[in-house]
Amino acid sequence: MNPHAHLDDVMQTTCLFCGSVFRVTQQQLDQAHGKVRCGVCGEQFNALLTLENYRGEATHRIEPAAETAAKEEPARDNEDRSPEEPGTGPRSEATPEPEPAAPVSLQAAMYGDEAERRRNRQWLWGLGILGLLALLVVQVIYYLRYDLIAKPEYQQQVLNLCRVLPCDEQRFHSPQQFRLTERNVFTHPTRDQALIINGRFVNQAPFAQQPLRLRISLSDLQGNLIANRLFTPDEYLVDPGLRRIEPGKSVPFRLEIFDPDEKALTYEFDFVS
Numbered sequence: 001m002n003p004h005a006h007l008d009d010v011m012q013t014t015c016l017f018c019g020s021v022f023r024v025t026q027q028q029l030d031q032a033h034g035k036v037r038c039g040v041c042g043e044q045f046n047a048l049l050t051l052e053n054y055r056g057e058a059t060h061r062i063e064p065a066a067e068t069a070a071k072e073e074p075a076r077d078n079e080d081r082s083p084e085e086p087g088t089g090p091r092s093e094a095t096p097e098p099e100p101a102a103p104v105s106l107q108a109a110m111y112g113d114e115a116e117r118r119r120n121r122q123w124l125w126g127l128g129i130l131g132l133l134a135l136l137v138v139q140v141i142y143y144l145r146y147d148l149i150a151k152p153e154y155q156q157q158v159l160n161l162c163r164v165l166p167c168d169e170q171r172f173h174s175p176q177q178f179r180l181t182e183r184n185v186f187t188h189p190t191r192d193q194a195l196i197i198n199g200r201f202v203n204q205a206p207f208a209q210q211p212l213r214l215r216i217s218l219s220d221l222q223g224n225l226i227a228n229r230l231f232t233p234d235e236y237l238v239d240p241g242l243r244r245i246e247p248g249k250s251v252p253f254r255l256e257i258f259d260p261d262e263k264a265l266t267y268e269f270d271f272v273s
Contacts (some may be wrong), residue, residue, distance in 0.1 A: 010054045013047040015040065022047075023054060150174045155206055175212055177205040178271040181250060185267055188256060197267070198254040203245040211237060211245060212271040214253070219266045226260055230272070 011029075014021050018041040028036075034048040141148060142161055148154040149172050162169070183199035197216065203209055211233035218226045234240045238252040245251055 011051055012054045013052070014050040015043065016045040016050065017041050017043040024051075146171050149207070150176075152177070152205075159206065169207065170210070172205075172207045173209055173212070173273055174205045175271045175273050177203065178209070178212065179204055180269055183267075183269060187259070191256070193259045195257050195259045196254070197257060198252070199269075200250050200252050201271075202250045203247055206247055208244045208246045211242060211251075212273055214255075215270050215272055216255070216257070217268040217270075218260055219268070221265050223266075229257070231255060 010023055010025055012021055012023050013036070015038040018038060020038055020040040022036070022039070024036065024047055029047060029051075032047075034046050035044060036047045037044045138161065141154070141157055142165055145158045145161065145167060149158045152174070155174070158167075161167075178201050180199060180201045183197065185195055185197050188194035188196050213233070214231045214236050215228060216231065217228035220226055233242070236253040236255050238254055242251065
């Protein structure tokens, strides 16, 4: 017996099936919630139903219920039984067995299956909201597709969307992705006060574009604008019949303009829609 256990800590209980009397402690009963297994007949019973003060001497060792369950040994029989008292059956040590408990969440313990169903509904609602947000983003991109296509950071998303939804590719344009790769300005060889401007530009967009208008600006040394003019594709393209410029294609152009005089020292080119 535990040397620190008092006599008052030891109680006895009687097996409801065979009448065997066992000694138990409050600690064993607390660990097993009152459920013990008879070491004589092997039946399990509630020790609290026949619990009473111990009437003999506490001479036998009392094992904690947790150690007994961990070892999974059969309940001790004759070697741990105390001598029979008159009018009672054989006296033995009780082996309390705690009931196995399945792990449950705090919500399930408090609210039962309803908590699990509520959590599942919350997951479904969350997925539904995410799906609606994704659909909203797709709708916004599709509605603004002809404006977003002009911005390089959105072009791939718009092109992917237009693979599954109808889009008018004739309306795709990105003026800033027409880049000049070559330009030359020199005096016209046969006409007075005239200049010839020629060069090449390339379509750097990932889609075909219609040729845009070309604006040429002339400025003086201080950056003051002297003159500018817009030219249509038919006026500046070497091939005036060109209607679509494929991605990466280099296109030549040529113009003849009036020479404003020596004040014009810089020339700027840009494409406008």
